[in-house]
Amino acid sequence: MNPDMRITLTQFLIEERRRFPGASGDFNSLLLNVALCCKRIARKVAAGALGGVLGGAGAVNVQGESQQKLDLISNTLFIEGNNWGGYLAGMASEEMDAPYQIPDCYPRGRYLLLFDPLDGSSNIDVNVSVGSIFSVLRAPETEQPVTEQDFLQSGTRQVAAGYAIYGPTTMLVLTVGNGVNGFTLCPQLGEFMLTHPRLSVPADTSEFAINASNSRFWEEPVKRYVNECMAGRTGSRGRDFNMRWIASMVAEAHRILMRGGVFLYPRDSKDSRMPGRLRLLYEANPIGFVMEQAGGRASTGRQPVMDVAPSSLHQRIGLIFGSRHEVELIERYHNAPPPMDLPEPLFCERSLFRTPA
Ligand code: F6P
Numbered sequence: 607m608n609p610d611m612r613i614t615l616t617q618f619l620i621e622e623r624r625r626f627p628g629a630s631g632d633f634n635s636l637l638l639n640v641a642l643c644c645k646r647i648a649r650k651v652a653a654g655a656l657g658g659v660l661g662g663a664g665a666v667n668v669q670g671e672s673q674q675k676l677d678l679i680s681n682t683l684f685i686e687g688n689n690w691g692g693y694l695a696g697m698a699s700e701e702m703d704a705p706y707q708i709p710d711c712y713p714r715g716r717y718l719l720l721f722d723p724l725d726g727s728s729n730i731d732v733n734v735s736v737g738s739i740f741s742v743l744r745a746p747e748t749e750q751p752v753t754e755q756d757f758l759q760s761g762t763r764q765v766a767a768g769y770a771i772y773g774p775t776t777m778l779v780l781t782v783g784n785g786v787n788g789f790t791l792c793p794q795l796g797e798f799m800l801t802h803p804r805l806s807v808p809a810d811t812s813e814f815a816i817n818a819s820n821s822r823f824w825e826e827p828v829k830r831y832v833n834e835c836m837a838g839r840t841g842s843r844g845r846d847f848n849m850r851w852i853a854s855m856v857a858e859a860h861r862i863l864m865r866g867g868v869f870l871y872p873r874d875s876k877d878s879r880m881p882g883r884l885r886l887l888y889e890a891n892p893i894g895f896v897m898e899q900a901g902g903r904a905s906t907g908r909q910p911v912m913d914v915a916p917s918s919l920h921q922r923i924g925l926i927f928g929s930r931h932e933v934e935l936i937e938r939y940h941n942a943p944p945p946m947d948l949p950e951p952l953f954c955e956r957s958l959f960r961t962p963a
Pocket of ligand 1: 725726727728817853854855856871883884
């Protein structure tokens with residue numbers, strides 16, 4: 607294709623909408639405004655120290671984490687970029703304790719928007735890729751103010767999800783439940799252009815990502831999986847593995863979409879108040895939707911993450927996603943009886959639970 611004639615995000619969404627003749631256009635307006643928020647955030651991130659946006663904001667969010675200036679700026683950009691459009695009934699963000707109500711001066715819409723306005727914010731000040739993650743759900747059909755309960759829908763009910771990555775190039779990766787497409791921000795036109803159509807995660811990989819400093823807190827199935835990867839070609843996997851850890855989930859998800867891999871931030875025993883690190887509704891579910899739509903898998907280790915019935919807005923969860931065969935193997939390890947309850951032979955090289963070749 608002539609690179610000057612690549613299709614824009616707007617054209618892509620209009621063509622998608624033609625498949626639904628009854629659609630009002632609200633859904634497309636929502637996605638285009640989310641994309642505009644991401645462009646604005648990209649500008650702030652790119653300005654860095656010159657924009658006076660680096661460093662802490664001196665505040666702590668509902669999760670007890672220090673907020674960076676860019677966390678708050680990005681949150682405001684998401685709120686103000688979407689509250690006026692008439693397509694939303696409410697919003698929820700990592701940076702806000704309670705759901706955001708659409709002001710009375712604007713019409714109420716049919717969707718709910720959930721987002722992590724700036725994921726990986728520990729990386730902002732060191733100039734490493736960060737991103738924004740978003741998830742779209744249907745709102746209940748009522749005129750009442752939105753409640754936390756309205757947002758507690760399983761990931762399978764998402765109607766759109768995606769992320770923007772602010773790296774060497776800014777990209778938007780989107781699913782509307784019909785595959786995954788990647789758009790690169792053209793600095794000249796200020797438009798997201800379709801550069802990565804129909805993304806697909808390879809089913810096999812020899813690359814994994816985990817914060818190994820937590821290894822003493824991991825559960826046995828995770829220890830077993832990582833040990834086997836580390837043993838490389840001399841171990842039961844029979845091949846060498848490579849390891850990566852960026853500490854920016856969006857960047858890890860993007861790498862996995864581009865070339866395969868598996869990401870683990872599993873449930874662990876580091877802090878008994880936190881059954882996992884990542885937030886279910888605006889981190890795990892949208893990334894899970896993208897992965898599954900690209901042919902990958904996303905799991906808690908015990909069940910598909912999108913099947914989890916949420917219990918609270920800022921709920922945390924163990925998350926494992928990426929290349930299908932690796933995630934399935936890790937699930938098998940979780941669902942196998944714990945090794946200590948089993949006679950040794952079940953776990954030796956020729957055993958029932960031997961790693962598939
Ligand atoms: O808030 C989530 C997050 O920033 C992810 O983007 C990232 O994968 C993770 O936290 C990093 O956590 P840690 O600092 O424990 O490696």
